[in-house]
Amino acid sequence: MGDRDQNDPGRRRKTGRWRVATLLGLYRPALVAAALGLLFSLAGAAAVARWEDRVNKIEFENAAETQSIVMQNGMNEYISRLVALRTLFESSNEGVTRSEFETFSGRLFERYPGLLRVGWLPGISRKERAEYEAAAIADGVSGYRIKALDGKAFVTAPQGEEYFPVFYSTQPKTSPVYGMDYMSVPDRKAVLERARDNDDIAAIRTELYARNEDSKLPNVLVIVPVYAKGTSRETIADRRRNITGFVVGIFDLPLLMQAIRVRTGASPAVSVNVYQPFNTRTISLEGMLPDYASAAAAPQSIGDVARGRHWSGGLRIGDADWQVRAVPTAGGALETSYDRAGAVLTVGMLLTLSLSTYLMLASRNSRRLSLANRRVLELAQTDVLTGLPNRAFFLARLDELNSQLKDGGWTFSILMLDLDRFKNVNDSLGHGAGDALLRLVAQRLKSAVRSTDVLARLGGDEFAIIQEGCDDQRAASTELAARIAKLVSEPFLLPGHRVEIGTSIGIAIAPDHGSDQEQLLKKADLALYRSKSAGRNCFTIYDEAMSAELEARNTLEGDLRDAIARCQLEVHYQPFMDAGTGARRGFEALVRWRHPVRGLIPPDQFIALAEETGLIVPLGEFVLRRACADAASWPSDLMVAVNLSPIQFKEADLFDVICAALHDSGLSPQRLEIEITESVLLERGAENHAFMERLKGIGIELALDDFGTGYSSLSYLTAFPFDKIKIDKSFIRSLTHQPRSSAIISSIVTLARGLDMAVTAEGVETSEEFERLKALGVNFAQGYLFGRPRPIAEIELDGPSSRSQRDAA
Numbered sequence: 001m002g003d004r005d006q007n008d009p010g011r012r013r014k015t016g017r018w019r020v021a022t023l024l025g026l027y028r029p030a031l032v033a034a035a036l037g038l039l040f041s042l043a044g045a046a047a048v049a050r051w052e053d054r055v056n057k058i059e060f061e062n063a064a065e066t067q068s069i070v071m072q073n074g075m076n077e078y079i080s081r082l083v084a085l086r087t088l089f090e091s092s093n094e095g096v097t098r099s100e101f102e103t104f105s106g107r108l109f110e111r112y113p114g115l116l117r118v119g120w121l122p123g124i125s126r127k128e129r130a131e132y133e134a135a136a137i138a139d140g141v142s143g144y145r146i147k148a149l150d151g152k153a154f155v156t157a158p159q160g161e162e163y164f165p166v167f168y169s170t171q172p173k174t175s176p177v178y179g180m181d182y183m184s185v186p187d188r189k190a191v192l193e194r195a196r197d198n199d200d201i202a203a204i205r206t207e208l209y210a211r212n213e214d215s216k217l218p219n220v221l222v223i224v225p226v227y228a229k230g231t232s233r234e235t236i237a238d239r240r241r242n243i244t245g246f247v248v249g250i251f252d253l254p255l256l257m258q259a260i261r262v263r264t265g266a267s268p269a270v271s272v273n274v275y276q277p278f279n280t281r282t283i284s285l286e287g288m289l290p291d292y293a294s295a296a297a298a299p300q301s302i303g304d305v306a307r308g309r310h311w312s313g314g315l316r317i318g319d320a321d322w323q324v325r326a327v328p329t330a331g332g333a334l335e336t337s338y339d340r341a342g343a344v345l346t347v348g349m350l351l352t353l354s355l356s357t358y359l360m361l362a363s364r365n366s367r368r369l370s371l372a373n374r375r376v377l378e379l380a381q382t383d384v385l386t387g388l389p390n391r392a393f394f395l396a397r398l399d400e401l402n403s404q405l406k407d408g409g410w411t412f413s414i415l416m417l418d419l420d421r422f423k424n425v426n427d428s429l430g431h432g433a434g435d436a437l438l439r440l441v442a443q444r445l446k447s448a449v450r451s452t453d454v455l456a457r458l459g460g461d462e463f464a465i466i467q468e469g470c471d472d473q474r475a476a477s478t479e480l481a482a483r484i485a486k487l488v489s490e491p492f493l494l495p496g497h498r499v500e501i502g503t504s505i506g507i508a509i510a511p512d513h514g515s516d517q518e519q520l521l522k523k524a525d526l527a528l529y530r531s532k533s534a535g536r537n538c539f540t541i542y543d544e545a546m547s548a549e550l551e552a553r554n555t556l557e558g559d560l561r562d563a564i565a566r567c568q569l570e571v572h573y574q575p576f577m578d579a580g581t582g583a584r585r586g587f588e589a590l591v592r593w594r595h596p597v598r599g600l601i602p603p604d605q606f607i608a609l610a611e612e613t614g615l616i617v618p619l620g621e622f623v624l625r626r627a628c629a630d631a632a633s634w635p636s637d638l639m640v641a642v643n644l645s646p647i648q649f650k651e652a653d654l655f656d657v658i659c660a661a662l663h664d665s666g667l668s669p670q671r672l673e674i675e676i677t678e679s680v681l682l683e684r685g686a687e688n689h690a691f692m693e694r695l696k697g698i699g700i701e702l703a704l705d706d707f708g709t710g711y712s713s714l715s716y717l718t719a720f721p722f723d724k725i726k727i728d729k730s731f732i733r734s735l736t737h738q739p740r741s742s743a744i745i746s747s748i749v750t751l752a753r754g755l756d757m758a759v760t761a762e763g764v765e766t767s768e769e770f771e772r773l774k775a776l777g778v779n780f781a782q783g784y785l786f787g788r789p790r791p792i793a794e795i796e797l798d799g800p801s802s803r804s805q806r807d808a809a
Contacts, residue, residue, distance in 0.1 A: 034348075041348045048358070049341040057309070060334045063270045064311035064326035067261075071272070071324070073380045074260030075317055078115070079201060079222060081108045082249045085118065086224045089247065093229065094614035096120070098139045099652065101168040109170075114256025115249060116208070116219060120168035121182055121192075122245040126161055133179075141173045148184035149209060157181045164192060164246060180209065182248075188221065194319065195223040196243050197236045203318030205276050205291070208250065218276065218291045220256075222249045222318050254292045261294060269332035271295040274315055275302055275323040291322065295329065383457040385435055386442035394456035394464055398517050401468060405511055412468035413477035413509045416524040417445075417484070419461035420502035420536040433494050437501070440494075444487045448480065464524075473509050474541065481505045481539035489537055502537030504528055513542050560593070560606055564618050568594050571626045572789035576641070576760060576782035579774050586639030586673070588782065589627035590789045591619065607645075616645045621657055628665035628672065630792050638797075641673040643705065655694055669699035675726065677705050689720060696721050703760070707748065717755055725752050729763020729783070735772055742776065749777040 088104055089096055096104075105118045124132050129146060136144035146165045148157040154176055157163060165181045182188040187204055195202035206221040224247040227233055231242035257274060266272075273290035286303035293300070305325045315322040328334040340358055381393035389397075401412050419441065426434040438461065445463060449455050454466040470476035488503040506528025514520045527542040534540065562568075573587035593601040610616040624642050631640035648654055662669055674695060692702055703724040704717070717725070727748060734741045745761070752759045761773045764783030773781055 038348065041345050045341045045345040048344050052340055056328075056334055060270065060309065060326075060328050061311050063267050063334060064272075065313065067266055067270055067272055067326060068313040068315070068324050069380065070264045070266065071257060071260055071274075071315055074264070075256070075315060078112060078249070078251065078256065079224075079318065081112070082118070082222060082224045082247055083201070084108060086226050086247045089120070089226045089245070090229050092614070094617060096168075097652075098168050102170065105170055113259040114252050115170075116252050117170045117177075117250050119166045119170070119177075119248045119250075120245060121164040121248060122167050123243055124163045124165065124167075126159060129163065132165075132167065136167060136178065141178050145179050146181055147179045148181050152209065154180060154209070157184060166248075167245075177209065182246075191221065191223050192246060195225045195246065196239055198319070199225060199227075199233050199239055201318040203320045205320075206250070218253055220251045220253050220317055222251065224248070257292045258294070266294070269329050269334040271327050271329045273300060273302075273305060273325045273327075275325065277320045277322055290325075297330075300327070386439055386457050388442055388446075388463075389454060389456040391456065391458045394454060394458065394466070395517065397454050397466060398520070401466065402510070402516060402520075405515060410468045411470075411473045411510055411512075412466055413470075413473050413507055414520050414524045415465040415467065415477060415481055415484075415539075416506045416508075416521075416528045417463040417465070418504050418528055418532070419463075419488070420504055420532075422461040422501055425499055425501065429494070429497060429499075433497065433499075436494055437492055437499060440492050441488060441501075445484060448484050448487055477507050477509065478539065478541065481507060485537060485539060504531035504536050505539035506531055507539060507541045509541070560610060560613075560615055564615060564622065567622075568596065569619065569622060570594055570791060571623055571630065572791055573630070573640075573795055574782060574789040575787045576780050577786050579761075579770075579778050579781050584638065584786075585780060586641060586671075587631075587795070588641040588675075588789075589623055589630075589643075591623045592789075611645055611647050614647065616647045617651055620645055620648045621661075624658065625661045625664065628661045628667045631671060632665045632667040634797055636668075636671070639671045639673050639701070640667075641675055641703065643675045643677075646677065649688060649691070655691060658695070658700070659698070670701075673701040673703055673724070675703045675705040676722075678707070692721055706762075717751070717757070722757060724758045724760055724780075726760045726762055727778075732761055732763045732765075732769055732773070732783070735769050736766075742772065745773070745778070746776050753777070 085105055085108060088100075101120055109115045109118065122132070124146070133145055146157045146163050147154040157165075160183075162183070163181045164183050165179050166177050169175065169177060171177050182192055187206065191202045191204045194200075202223045204221050205218050208219055225239070225243060226245045226247060227239065227242045228244050232238040233242065253274065257272075260266075261272075272292075272294045274292040275288055275290050286301065288302045290300070290302075302323070302325060305327055308327060311326040313324040313326070315324050344358075381389055381396075383390040398414070401409065405411070422434065422437070425437055438457075441463070442455075442457065445455055445465075449465060449467070452469060456464050458464050465480070467473075467477055467480060485503055485505060488501065492499045492501070506524045506526065508514065508520045508524035508527060510520055513523045523542040527540040530540040531538050570592045572590050572592050574590060575584050575587050577583065578585050591603055591607075593603075593606055595601050607616070610619050627640050627642050631638070634640075644654075651657075658672075658674075661667075662672065676692075695702060701723040702721060703726050704720075704722045705726045706728045707725045725748060727745060731741045731745060735745070749759050758779040759777070760780040760782060761778045762782050764770050764773065764781045764785045766785060769783075770781055770785055
């Protein structure tokens with residue numbers, strides 16, 4: 001027992017060591033795993049922490065850069081609309097009226113918050129000052145005068161050589177801002193001169209001198225120079241000489257930036273601050289506060305932002321660069337918190353699985369962010385309505401191809417497309433139908449081009465195509481144009497309507513027609529204009545004769561403008577006779593142009609040009625006044641007939657012009673007959689009907705001219721208060737050898753009698769025609785049989801009023 005007792009402690013020690021060894025062997029994988037897990041957890045946590053910091057930095061910089069691009073694109077869109085307003089002024093031949101300015105600018109910025117106001121600053125000389133002040137007062141701007149800024153108050157501007165005052169504005173007409181001369185404000189004067197001399201959009205940070213109580217600073221003033229149409233801008237001297245004014249826009253920068261961020265769904269994980277441009281007057285960058293801060297917290301100075309993680313960029317507004325600083329939003333998704341590193345350290349033995357899951361999720365998140373960035377860039381170059389590339393993408397691709405062409409790249413063609421009769425769809429069916437039609441047109445155009453071609457919507461109903469990579473570029477472009485013209489001319493089915501339109505196409509080929517963007521676009525536009533002039537729904541390739549024609553047209557336009565100013569126009573008179581008695585009942589006033597070099601120019605060579613350029617308005621007023629003045633001295637039984645152009649009908653003051661002509665001449669309204677063509681009745685039906693009722697109300701007679709041509713809807717005769725129908729001369733020419741013409745004239749006479757209207761036959765040249773017309777019941781006749789158009793000095797008013805064979809053609 002003693003031996004056994006003596007051996008017990010040793011046995012117990014051996015048993016203990018065995019158990020420990022067993023446990024160590026049993027738990028060795030666990031212990032090793034625990035040790036390795038702890039080691040890998042620490043190493044993994046450190047690695048993940050570093051990786052997390054790096055990924056957050058990349059994601060933050062990508063998100064910040066995306067926000068900067070979105071804000072820049074949004075600002076560019078605002079400024080592009082100011083440029084569109086500039087285009088309105090530079091494309092107008094007669095100037096833009098206050099109503100046109102208000103309507104156009106209202107539509108341009110209808111859904112664009114952040115715009116405080118838009119204005120037009122015309123260049124006004126000392127001699128023009130009183131005229132402009134009177135014109136503004138006549139337009140409803142009470143007490144308008146050109147004012148200078150003296151401190152914070154407006155005073156009447158002293159006499160100077162030139163002013164640039166606020167003449168049109170989206171402000172109420174009671175606003176004191178009207179008449180403020182920007183040249184009287186040093187900062188604004190400097191930016192005007194900069195924009196003018198550089199032919200560039202200029203911008204400054206400014207305050208409002210007549211702001212509402214709810215407006216906020218800071219504000220941005222954007223200046224867009226406007227030059228006279230067709231003038232040179234090559235040198236500073238040219239620009240100073242040819243400047244006509246400035247389009248100005250004042251934006252509430254905080255509201256504008258916030259609207260852009262809301263509209264584009266800006267990421268809340270990035271806080272953006274926008275600081276004013278650095279300049280020589282900037283005293284301290286450290287304490288500079290932002291003009292705009294997206295975070296709700298107090299704005300951070302630029303020094304505070306620089307101390308932490310931040311991203312720096314710029315916001316280009318005109319020719320000025322605002323500074324952009326972005327920081328991760330406190331508590332947002334892009335603020336580094338090392339949560340994942342803590343999770344890795346906690347899970348320990350599950351390091352591999354956790355890390356793999358994390359990497360998978362992180363990779364997916366990174367990919368989503370990358371795709372979102374790419375989508376933002378795509379949207380910046382995509383037309384929202386049709387899904388086609390927009391003007392920005394088109395111009396960028398055009399520049400790229402021009403660069404490649406200089407290095408021996410492929411030739412290419414530009415096809416400019418403009419839809420024919422699209423405006424009729426918009427006016428008759430509404431803009432919703434117009435938008436649906438544009439989408440259908442885009443689908444057809446896509447089906448006509450190759451995947452390598454660029455199809456873009458430039459705006460409105462304008463499309464453009466870049467076609468490249470063809471062996472014979474001219475043949476390929478004409479084949480494509482013919483295919484497109486055929487496709488677009490096929491009917492479109494809109495809900496409840498079947499619509500038929502067409503397209504006019506102009507083609508320019510590089511490098512034959514130019515090697516830079518401006519030349520190619522200009523020549524493609526000239527070819528497009530030729531297609532429209534040729535009757536629409538066709539295509540034309542540019543040739544040098546088009547530039548010569550444009551120059552000749554511009555020369556003729558300038559001569560016509562001078563002719564109106566210098567009274568080189570004459571009014572000739574052609575008699576119309578009573579078919580029953582043969583007595584002379586009056587004269588139709590017809591305009592003639594006596595050119596100092598080319599002699600007497602007939603109206604068919606300049607009336608269309610006058611209508612296109614808007615010169616028909618002063619020309620028509622001249623004819624009306626001269627006709628009334630001449631007719632006032634005629635016997636009281638003779639009337640005078642004056643044609644009105646459709647363009648004149650769009651003038652708001654036409655009724656006042658007619659009344660003034662009657663009043664100044666002393667002619668009785670009952671002796672004036674206004675002739676109206678059917679095209680006038682196609683648009684603004686309610687307004688035109690009301691206008692014609694006003695004319696009837698003062699005793700003026702109304703005649704429907706050229707009846708039987710054009711649109712010729714019988715509904716016009718019942719809907720509008722006409723006194724007379726003038727049958728077009730095309731029916732008279734075929735009267736003696738086409739029985740159908742007699743039948744048509746007889747029907748018109750019967751219809752007119754039922755409606756209590758008189759009938760005049762135009763273009764009567766033979767006695768046989770006259771006798772046939774008398775037999776058909778025509779009331780009045782007019783033509784070379786009774787006399788050619790003659791100046792007033794050659795008309796015998798006191799002689800016999802019956803027709804004279806001496807005047808026959």
